[in-house]
Amino acid sequence: MATLTERLADCYSGVIYDVMRDMGLAAAVLPSDIRPLDPEVKIAGPVFTMRGRPDKTVDAHASLLAWTGFLSKAPSGHVVVCQPQDSVRALMGELSAETLKHRGVLGYLVDGGTRDVSFIKAIGFPVFCRYTTPIDIVASWIPEAFDEPVTIGNVVINPGDYILGDQDGTVVIPKDRAEEIISRAEAAISTENLVRAAILRGEDPQQAYLQYGKF
Template sequence: MATLADRLDRCYSGAIYDVMRDMGLRPGVLPRTIRGLVPDQRVAGPVFTVRGRPDPEVDAHTSLLEWTGLLSRAPAGHVIVCQPQDDTRALMGELSAEALKLRGVRGYIVDGGCRDTELIIEQGFPVFCRYTTPVDIVAAWRPEAFDEPVTIGNVTIRAGDFVLADRDGIIVIPADRAKEIIARTEAVIATESELRRAIRAGEDPQRAYLQYGKF
C-alpha cells in the first residue's frame, strides 16, 4: 500500500497549489531561487527541520562532529529542510549526500548553498539549494535546532509537515491537512487527465472548461 509520501510524489506542485488555493488555504511556496541541482529532480515526503548559524569561534573538530551528528539524526523516509541562516557556505556536499541516501533520507532542501554538485548528481540524491560554492562549513558553522519550526522566505515549516519539490518549485503542506490535500489533488489530477483527453480529441477549450470545471 502506497504511503502518503509515495502518493504525494506522484502529484505535482502546481496541482497542490491549486487545491490549497481552492480550499481557502495559503499555499506555502518557498522562494523560486531555491532550485534542484538538475531540472528533473523531485522529492516528496514528511519534513525533518534543521536550523543552524555561522560561528567564527567554533573549531574544525567541533563543527565536523556536530555536522556528522546532524546526518546521524536525519530520519529515514523524510526530507531535510535546512535554514542555515548563512549566505556564504555550502550546507551539503558529496559525502553527506551519500550518507543521507544510504540512511533512506528522501532528499535535502536548503535555503543556502551546496558543493560537489556533479558527484551528488551522479548519486541521484535530490538536493534543492539557492547557490553553489566550494566553501564548506568547517570551523565556521554549526547546527542549533532540530525538528523545530524554521522559516524560509515567508513560509514557516514545522516538523511533520509535508513538502513537494519539483521542476516548478517547492510547496509545503501543513501536517494536519496533508491527507485531505493529497486526496483532493489526486482527484484533480484524474479530472485533468480526462480534460486532456477531451482537448486532444478536439474539444473546444471553453466547452471543456465548462464541462470539467478545470483548466
C-alpha cells in the first residue's frame, strides 16, 4: 500500500489548493517567488523545520559546526523547511544537498537562497528557494531552532504538516487533515480524468462540467 507521502507526490499543487478551498480551509500557499531549482522536480512529504538568523559574532568553525549539526538532525522521509530570516546568503549547497539526499531527506525548501545549482540539479535533490547566490553562511549565520513552527509569507508551517511543491507553487497541508485532503485530491483527479475523456470524445465542455461537477 502506498504511503501518504507517495500518494501526495502523485498529486499536484493545484488540486490540493482546490480541495482545501472547497473544504473552507485557509489557502496555505507559499509566496510565488519560492521556486524549484529544477521545474520538473517535486517536493512532497511531512515537514521538519529549521529557523536561523544572521550572526556577525559567530566564527567559521562555530557556524559550520552548527550547520553540520543540522544535517545530522534532519530526519529521513521528511522535507526540510528553513526560515533563515536572511536575504543575503545561500542556505543550501552541493555538499549539504548530497548529505541530505544520502540520509533519505526528501527535499529542502528555504525562504531564502541557494548555491551550487548545477551540482544540486545533477544529483536530483529537490530544492525550492527564492534566489541563488555564491555567498555562504560561514562566519555569518547560525541555526537557532528545530522542529518548531515557522512562518513563510503569511503561512504558519508546523512540524509534521505535509508540503507539496511543484512548478506551479507550494501548498502546506495541516497534519491533522492530511489524509482527508489527499484522499479528496485523489478523487478530484479521477473526476478530472473523466472530464478530460469526455472533452476528447467531443462532448461540449459545459455539458461535461454539468455532468461531472468539475472543470
